Every structure is written in structure tokens, then in C-alpha cells.
Amino acid sequence: MADGTAAASELPGDACEVVRLWPPVDEIAFRDGLAKLASGVAVVACWTPDGPRGLLVSSVTGLSSDPPRILFCVRKAAAAHGALLAAEAVSLSILADGDGLEAERFSRSDLAPERFGPESWTLEPLSPPDYREALVSLSGPVCCRIDAATHTIFILDVSGARARQGDPLVYFERGFRNLA
Structure with a gap:
């Protein structure tokens, strides 16, 4: 779908009705963020x-x-x-x-x-x-x-x-x- 969601019929198994497909996180930004925890x-x-x-x-x-x-x-x-x-x-x-x-x-x-x-x-x-x-x-x-x-x-x-x-x-x- 154009908004980044997928209908349940497009997903395997017992997926929810609509699932938001998020873009991947920048790994360096993620690790730098965890370093602040x-x-x-x-x-x-x-x-x-x-x-x-x-x-x-x-x-x-x-x-x-x-x-x-x-x-x-x-x-x-x-x-x-x-x-x-x-x-x-x-x-x-x-x-x-x-x-x-x-x-x-x-x-x-x-x-x-x-x-x-x-x-x-x-x-x-x-x-x-x-x-x-x-x-x-x-x-x-x-x-x-x-x-x-x-x-x-x-x-x-x-x-x-x-x-x-x-x-x-x-x-x-x-x-x-x-x-x-």
C-alpha cells in the first residue's frame, strides 16, 4: 500500500488486519542512542x-x-x-x-x-x-x-x-x- 501499510492478505500467518511497515533504523544512530541509556x-x-x-x-x-x-x-x-x-x-x-x-x-x-x-x-x-x-x-x-x-x-x-x-x-x- 502507498502509506507503508500492508493488508492482512499480503502477510503470512495470523497477522493483524493492518500492519505498518516501518523503515529500517539507522544502526549507528540506534547504537548511539543506546549508549545514552x-x-x-x-x-x-x-x-x-x-x-x-x-x-x-x-x-x-x-x-x-x-x-x-x-x-x-x-x-x-x-x-x-x-x-x-x-x-x-x-x-x-x-x-x-x-x-x-x-x-x-x-x-x-x-x-x-x-x-x-x-x-x-x-x-x-x-x-x-x-x-x-x-x-x-x-x-x-x-x-x-x-x-x-x-x-x-x-x-x-x-x-x-x-x-x-x-x-x-x-x-x-x-x-x-x-x-x-
């Missing part, structure tokens, strides 16, 4: 037969308080994506403003278990790895994995939680920042 950062970790695996995420959202659930997103191309996809349970460690080095360590693409230093992490194979200095530490079983194009959305049923006082480490304009 300040977010907390967290390390998501799990156990594999080869040891602990984890990565840094900045897309974390509280989903529900009853039942307690949180969601996070992981890029499918990330080295630890497969391990997280297979994991029954994971931990999510929200980093504090003094955890810049930990964030840098987990933002790299390698899978080296050495980044889980026993001086900073509780490593008990029956529980997901736990970052001792986390501002907030959440853990539990993954109840849902949703395919979302380039990413997977994970929904975590929180069965363990602890928090301490402090300010979060924030990711803004492609860098780690403190609130102050």
Missing part, C-alpha cells in the same frame, strides 16, 4: 564441566517480586553464551562503584576460569559462582530462555539474594562510571 553492570556466572564461566551484562531488569524474578540478556556471539544456555542455575552479581577492574576482567571475550579468583569468588560446584563483594548477589534456576534475534533473554527465578550498602557501577556512553 545508563545501566548497572553485573557478572552472570554458572558452572560447566570445565569450571566456572561468566560474562559481563548491562541489560538487567527486575521482572517480578512475586515470584522474585529478574531478566538479563546475553549476546549469542558471546563466548559464555552456550554455557549459560545449558546452565540449570546461574548467579547475577551486580557490581559496586569500586568494581571497575572486575567489570573489565569479565568484559573480555576469553573464557579463562582464572578470572574467578578464589580470593574474590565463592566457588562451590553445587552453587553458581558468587562474587563476594557484589553490591547485590542473586542466584537461582533459569526458568525461561527466549530467543530474541542476536540475543537470548534469560529469566532467573531468584532463590538466593543478598545486598549491601553502596553505589552501583554504571555503564554510560560506552564506559564504566560512578554515580558521584
